[in-house]
Amino acid sequence: MSRTVYLNGDYLPEEEAKVSIFDRGFLMADGVYEVTSVLDGKLVDFDGHLARLERSLSELDIEKPAAFDDLLEIHRELVARNNVVEGGVYLQVTRGSAGDRDFVFPDPEVVKPTLVLFTQSKPGLADSPAARTGIKVISIDDIRWGRRDIKTVQLLYPSMGKMMAKAAGVDDAWLVEDGHVTEGTSNNAYIVTGGKIVTRDLSHDILHGITRAAVLRFAREAQMEVEERAFTIAEAQGADEAFITSASTFVMPVVEVDGVKVGSGAPGPVAVRLREIYIEESRKSAI
Structure with a gap:
């Protein structure tokens, strides 16, 4: 059964989620990520991961994604939709796609970040x-x-x-x-x-x-x-x-x-x- 993933505001079957070949995460590794563990269907140390994400974005001058304030809801929705009991939620924010390749950062007023989240189910995580x-x-x-x-x-x-x-x-x-x-x-x-x-x-x-x-x-x-x-x-x-x-x-x-x-x-x-x-x-x- 296909996982449900999150991409720029939409919940999609994983095989339908597409990111531009010009995305700077793909071309330049120009992005940051976090992995939040899931135990008993709940998120571990979520506030800490969110704070570090905000710091990483700030250090690289990447704009916060539009749905930043809703990240807890998105995490919980993905955990529920994918029936994750033990595992993790992967989140990635890149500087987005300017439609071509260039070393210079695109204008953040024009090019918005790419936000991706998906779950990984890992039964036995606590009892490894x-x-x-x-x-x-x-x-x-x-x-x-x-x-x-x-x-x-x-x-x-x-x-x-x-x-x-x-x-x-x-x-x-x-x-x-x-x-x-x-x-x-x-x-x-x-x-x-x-x-x-x-x-x-x-x-x-x-x-x-x-x-x-x-x-x-x-x-x-x-x-x-x-x-x-x-x-x-x-x-x-x-x-x-x-x-x-x-x-x-x-x-x-x-x-x-x-x-x-x-x-x-x-x-x-x-x-x-x-x-x-x-x-x-x-x-x-x-x-």
Whole structure:
């Protein structure tokens, strides 16, 4: 059965949704996106995703789409129409189509943004088998552009990183710049060492994860110590635990880094507990 998607004001069967070949998202990767998780048919951390979307649009001088104020209603309508119980809603805003290719931005008074949303159903999202065993990662050089804090659709290198990991027989890759881990291909990275949760501090170097913010808040509320600083691959390999966070994985233990077991080589108590807390609190606050 075809999904219902949303395109510039219309709900359409996915096979009927069309975007111009001149859309700048297609030609220039000139767009931003958000993915909001769905648990029990409700949206998780929606306000945080909306705030980050607004920031991303502002940083790139992309006009808010006409239906911006109605985004919550659109998300809920798509979840309902597609019967999504667990999964996510993908939203993308591009600068739109000026009807030809040009490096110069089109006049926003004339060319309006393109707004696309669709759902992805992922049964078992909360009860992921990977969370019980943990994942393995490799390290790769971080050669992305310098504004990783903007959630753009420029995802070629993260995709290449995923493929490097697959070729190495592991689950994902951590990106390394100047000897320190920035983040994962599509997630924020953490270690647990000396009784502290360590994760890179916010800057232009990493995405300001919505799940990251929630998890660190829950950690502090649970009297866990958090230190926001850069760490090395060697530190990760010698740590007691490691994990990642993202909207699609929540809190996911990392049990191996570049072929070296982290801690016991099994999910550690901090990551396990944070995952439990995050899912429990997310179910309570989802809208």
